[in-house]
Amino acid sequence: MKKIGFIDLHxxxxxxxxxxxxxxxxxxxxxxVVYAYGKRDKENGISNADWCKEHGIELLATIEEVVAQSDYLIVLxxxxxxxxxxLSQLPLKSGKPTYIDKTFAPDRATAIRLFDLAEAHGTPMFSTSALRFASEYAELDSQGIQTINSWGPGAFSNYAIHQIEPIISLMGANPLRVMYTGTAESPALLIDFGDERQATINHLGDNCPFTLGxxxxxxxxxxxxxxxxxxxLFIEQLVRFFESGRPxxxxxxxxxxxxxxxYGMKAAQTPYVWVDLPTA
Known part of the structure; x- marks a missing residue:
């Protein structure tokens, strides 16, 4: 049996x-999952020690111990x-397959540093929204997509990834600019890929299912x-990643x-104005 270690804030x-x-x-x-580390207990929640007892997982005192004793690592x-x-510094220097949970990083610069660190130490690593693997999305033909209109629930800050990830997987990794077109109650973002190819994301409330037009x-x-x-479906992909070491x-x-x-968050400060995205 291969042992997995959790590394978490709480x-x-x-x-x-x-x-x-x-x-x-x-x-x-x-x-x-055999080992776990939490930096602190959750405020007004279950302590890390009690959580581990409840789940039958061994609580370790340091990230170093989790990395040393685990075959695979998950940064939550x-x-x-x-x-x-x-939380990822030691895992990404370990050479052991490491998954970093969504949302991967707070900004582009941090994301690049994390991938550079993993590459420098030969550590297989990836991150994703589980929505990427929805069977309804995976079956779509990405060839010739001109426009995507995406709907979903939740706040932009932590749920936008679930709409943006499928869009990037279908339209490519080279968006050019974004424009915020939403309101405080219904955030919305327009993403321009050039060549008259665009996508929009719309947060339409907690009862709104994840949907693509x-x-x-x-x-x-x-x-x-x-x-x-x-x-x-995501967990099946995660298991395959651990088995193969291929992101x-x-x-x-x-x-x-x-x-x-x-840059979508930045665009929200100046609605209806295009904000160019860095490409280098």
Whole structure:
């Protein structure tokens, strides 16, 4: 059995609660989360020690111990990407396959530093939104997409990635500029890929399903909603990554996703004005 170590800001959160059972199931018991580290206890939540007792996982005192004793590593902290660079330093120097949870980084510069660090130490690494692997999205033909209109729930700050990631996977890792067109209650962003290729993301409330409307350059239109269990489909990809050591998502796409999020937040300060994206 291969041993997986969690590294987190605090262990009392949804992904940490669900990943252990999902990974064990998807791997047929060949992989198991055995060790965990949390930098601090969650405020008004379950302590790291109590969380580990509840989940039958050994709490270790340092990141060094988790890295040394694990075969594979998962850096969590999904809602605090500003902590990823600190939490990932030792994992990315270890040479051991490492997954860093969404949202990968708080900005483009940090994302590039993390990939550079992993490459310098020969550490296989990737990050993604689980929505990338929704079967309804994976079955789409990316050739000839002219326009995408994306809908989804949640706040822009931590849920925009779930709309932007599928768009980048379908339209490419070279967006040119963004324009904020939303409101405080319904954030929206226009993404320009050049050559009259554009995508929009719209946050339409907690009851809004993740949905894509797609127009091809042939004039045809399709609409798909992510009804599949994209979390478990993602976990299957994660298990394959650990088995093979081959990243499932290209670094250029992840950097593009983070760039759109970062500059989308900047664009929100000046609505209806194009903001150019860096390309180097």
């Amino acid at each position: 262990l009392d959160q949804f992904h940490a609660n669900k990943y252990p059972a999902w990974i064990e199931q998807a791997s047929g018991g060949a992989m198991k 902290s999904p809602d605090n990407p500003e902590c990823h660079e600190e 797609i127009k091809q350059d042939t004039g045809s239109f399709s609409q798909v909603t992510a009804n599949s269990n994209f979390f478990l 499932t998502v290209a670094s250029a796409e992840t950097i593009a996703v983070i760039t759109v999020i970062e």
